[in-house]
Amino acid sequence: MxxxxxxxxxxxxxxxxxxxxxxxxxxxxxxxxxxxxxxxxxxxxxxxxxxxxxxxxxxxxxxxxxxxxxxxxxxxxxxxxxxxxxxxxxxxxxxxxxxxxxxxxxxTPATLLVPGAAEYAIPAKPVPEFLISWNQLISARQNHPEKPLRIAIVGGGAGGVELALNMQSRLAKKAGLGNGFNAGILREDGRVKEEKLEIHLFHSGAELMSGHNKRVRRRLKEIMISRGIQLHLMEKVSAVEKQEMREITSDARCPMPSYQISCESGLKLECEIVFWVTQASxxxxxxxxxxxxxxxxxxxxxxxxxxxxxxxxxxxxxxxxxxxxxxxxxxxxxxxxxxxxxxxxxxxxxxxxxxxxxxQSQYLALIGTGNKRAIASRGNFMWESPLLWYWKDWIDRKFMQKFSNSTHI
Ligand SMILES: Cc1cc2nc3c(=O)[nH]c(=O)nc-3n(C[C@H](O)[C@H](O)[C@H](O)COP(=O)(O)OP(=O)(O)OC[C@H]3O[C@@H](n4cnc5c(N)ncnc54)[C@H](O)[C@@H]3O)c2cc1C
CATH class of the missing domain: 3.50.50.60 (FAD/NAD(P)-binding domain)
Known part of the structure; x- marks a missing residue:
């Protein structure tokens, strides 16, 4: 044996x-x-x-x-x-x-080099721990939909971008604001802004999703900006610190601990939760x-x-x-x-x-944008359509079907 x-x-x-x-x-x-x-x-x-x-x-x-x-x-x-x-x-x-x-x-996303990241930020992996924090955030949002909530996501690769778009879609819906980000307030400059939900994405590079072609990068940036996701490009996060617990008053944020993100440039941001989706380690x-x-x-x-x-x-x-x-x-x-x-x-x-x-040297990536649409990226090719979401959904379900109990028999 x-x-x-x-x-x-x-x-x-x-x-x-x-x-x-x-x-x-x-x-x-x-x-x-x-x-x-x-x-x-x-x-x-x-x-x-x-x-x-x-x-x-x-x-x-x-x-x-x-x-x-x-x-x-x-x-x-x-x-x-x-x-x-x-x-x-x-x-x-x-x-x-x-x-x-x-x-x-x-x-798992690398956190070791940034002081406070391993202690206070929530890495996207291991997935079970990430999902526990995510579900807690959804409940907190359900219980206090009126409280402003500021989320920081560190890492502008495919994982960080997809998380930002999909988190926004879910939390805006959970707050009873209708069809996700569309229910935000349309500002004079034409951008949609969700007043009670702020998502900030920090990325050390000049462009998001460096492994993808220019058109994909440009389009995803446009989508994020149009949905009011605040992009902090060329910002290297240098520390994550826990703040004193604030009193819960009518204008307080969600009754959660709060954190401060500091960047090498001097930029600082206070937020309720930090997700970490940087380079794999x-x-x-x-x-x-x-x-x-x-x-x-x-x-x-x-x-x-x-x-x-x-x-x-x-x-x-x-x-x-x-x-x-x-x-x-x-x-x-x-x-x-x-x-x-x-x-x-x-x-x-x-x-x-x-x-x-x-x-294979090139591969087809189907990037979901959180609104049942997806962007296809392969080499220099880019295509955006709701049809791509249904295609992605079909591929993913077909893959999972292989592992369902019924197909083991
Ligand atoms: C937010 C996010 C979104 C992503 N989206 C996509 C996407 O849409 N498409 C895509 O292609 N890629 C995506 N990725 C990348 C993708 O998750 C990984 O490339 C993929 O999961 C790698 O698969 P794997 O088999 O190597 O490991 P995993 O899928 O991570 O599986 C490893 C398993 O090993 C277990 N394990 C770990 N350590 C131990 C241990 N010491 N002892 C026993 N068990 C252990 C873990 O619990 C896990 O079940 C995403 C990544 C992130 C962070």
């Missing part, structure tokens, strides 16, 4: 498990170590924030998937790998032995375990998704850095790596040659 251990129930491992269920390998014991039972699907996360999808629609039930795959599941957090003894060290349970290991634990224990990593701590893998330093360790998704194919950290790549990862894990166990995989 060979032990194949998977750490993390990310997008690639969800596909690996589905494929193992369809094509099992005799003599192999599968184990998944996961810190959650329901794995979020990134493509639908912004839509969940906007209220278009409920929790079940955008989360993969890992227990049911493991049952289908004949995989034992340990709900725990891996904290180290002992590569000399082939053991995964977990937070609470005894070490787990492996012959072959695969890692798909994603990434890797878990420290990957590098500390002795696996070869790039300068940012992501695990270096070959074209076969195999660690360049340890042949019996594979990785996919955000945590993997393909040495020959550097790519942005996006769910679309994690999904595409699922099948080659499955094939190579099986090839390795069967002692057959591994199969190299080349990820």
């Amino acid at each position: 060979k032990d194949l251990v998977l750490i993390g129930g990310g997008h690639s491992h969800a596909i690996v498990l589905k494929m193992f269920g369809t094509k099992p390998l005799p003599g192999v014991r599968l184990t998944l170590i996961t810190d959650v039972l329901y794995a979020p699907y990134s493509g639908m996360l912004p839509g969940h924030v906007a209220g278009f999808y409920d929790y079940g629609e955008c989360h993969i039930d890992l227990r049911s998937l493991c049952e289908f795959a004949g995989c034992q599941i340990f709900v725990d957090r891996a904290i180290a790998i002992d590569l000399s003894k082939n053991l995964v060290i977990c937070q609470t349970r005894p070490p787990v032995n492996f012959d072959l290991l695969s890692v798909d634990i994603g990434s 890797a878990a420290n224990w990957i590098r500390e375990s002795g696996l070869a990593t790039d300068s940012n701590g992501f695990m270096q893998v070959s074209d076969c998704l195999q660690s360049v330093s340890h042949p019996n360790v594979f990785a996919a998704g955000d945590i993997a850095a393909m040495v020959n194919y550097p790519r942005p950290k996006a769910g679309v790549f994690a999904v595409r790596q699922g099948k080659p990862l499955f094939e190579n894990l099986q090839q390795f166990l069967l002692k057959k040659p591994l199969k190299p995989f080349a990820p």
